[in-house]
Amino acid sequence: MAKGEIVIDxxxxxxxxxxxxxxxxxxVAIQEDKFTxxxxxxxxxxxxxxxxxxxxCSFMCPHHAIEVYRYVEE
Amino acid sequence: MKKELVSGLPKLWxxxxxxxxxxxxxxYPLITRIVYDVIDELGVEGKTILVNSSACGYGIxxxxxxxxxxxxxxxxxxxxxxxxxxxxxxxxxxxxxxxxVAAIGAGAFVNAAQRAEKYSxxxxxxxxxxxxxxxLAPTTLMGQVTTTSPEGRGPAMGYPAxxxxxxxxxxxxxxxxRGAANNPANFLKTKKYVKKAFQKQxxxxxxxxxxxxxxxxxxxxxxxxxxxxxxxxxxIPTLPLGEFKDVDTLD
Numbered sequence: 001m002a003k004g005e006i007v008i009d010x011x012x013x014x015x016x017x018x019x020x021x022x023x024x025x026x027x028v029a030i031q032e033d034k035f036t037x038x039x040x041x042x043x044x045x046x047x048x049x050x051x052x053x054x055x056x057c058s059f060m061c062p063h064h065a066i067e068v069y070r071y072v073e074e
Numbered sequence: 075m076k077k078e079l080v081s082g083l084p085k086l087w088x089x090x091x092x093x094x095x096x097x098x099x100x101x102y103p104l105i106t107r108i109v110y111d112v113i114d115e116l117g118v119e120g121k122t123i124l125v126n127s128s129a130c131g132y133g134i135x136x137x138x139x140x141x142x143x144x145x146x147x148x149x150x151x152x153x154x155x156x157x158x159x160x161x162x163x164x165x166x167x168x169x170x171x172x173x174x175v176a177a178i179g180a181g182a183f184v185n186a187a188q189r190a191e192k193y194s195x196x197x198x199x200x201x202x203x204x205x206x207x208x209x210l211a212p213t214t215l216m217g218q219v220t221t222t223s224p225e226g227r228g229p230a231m232g233y234p235a236x237x238x239x240x241x242x243x244x245x246x247x248x249x250x251x252r253g254a255a256n257n258p259a260n261f262l263k264t265k266k267y268v269k270k271a272f273q274k275q276x277x278x279x280x281x282x283x284x285x286x287x288x289x290x291x292x293x294x295x296x297x298x299x300x301x302x303x304x305x306x307x308x309x310i311p312t313l314p315l316g317e318f319k320d321v322d323t324l325d
Binding site for chain 1 (some may be wrong): 075076077078079080081082083084087096097098099100101102103104107255257258261291298299300
């Protein structure tokens with residue numbers, strides 16, 4: 001059950017892949033067929049169901065391209 | 075279901091994609107994030123002045139809403155001294171690369187610590203002069219290939235400088251540490267070091283210094299993943315992470 005979700009900003013992503021390297025649940029990956037408007041490989045949120053909203057992909061992203069949201073009960 | 079933001083753009087980030095100047099995989103903006111977050115946590119945003127000498131990190135001046143200045147290469151340390159003496163209530167952070175601190179600004183750096191100037195200095199070490207095209211720097215590792223050492227740094231070119239260890243021996247230094255961001259744990263440790271260093275300035279103890287080991291995939295001619303591995307396998311054994319000095323009074 002997903003505890004949160006991430007939003008990747010295409011304008012900021014430069015395809016370095018640190019988000020995919022450091023995600024403990026392998027929820028983020030660089031996909032070969034997707035590119036940013038600037039032509040860099042684009043990372044994608046491939047396994048949303050395992051996301052724990054830990055925030056690692058966001059703070060390890062050198063280009064500040066990822067926002068992490070946690071679901072909270074109302 | 076309601077959503078709550080865990081982590082995103084740093085709060086002090088001036089949102090302008092046109093000013094994104096770093097290369098893919100550069101870790102310079104990670105120390106930028108740490109500095110912005112710690113400024114925010116300590117609540118000193120209104121009185122902060124960033125002094126950034128010319129280096130790859132000029133982005134920190136362009137991408138923030140706090141006051142900042144941009145002196146000549148190697149002069150950031152002396153300019154920060156002047157600003158801090160003129161405005162002792164302000165919170166001053168001097169931000170430099172390895173060229174700024176270990177090469178052209180080395181004299182200014184040692185003497186600022188020796189005079190116990192009450193500001194914080196951050197040095198970003200990527201092992202070579204990245205902005206000018208990747209020449210050999212004082213912090214270049216033994217065997218590291220740069221444009222001016224194509225066969226690797228040998229003993230004829232000297233040995234790597236260890237700035238936090240060196241500055242820890244100066245009495246005017248209140249805090250000295252070295253951090254990296256090769257994994258999330260080290261990132262969080264570095265954040266703790268930066269927070270402690272800034273706290274020393276708020277407590278008016280003395281000079282505080284943090285070195286940050288940054289991966290530079292473009293300058294090292296590696297993929298981002300290889301550069302992180304290089305930091306882990308080559309840089310950290312030569313330049314060990316940790317705190318080298320942490321005192322509450324200088325006497």
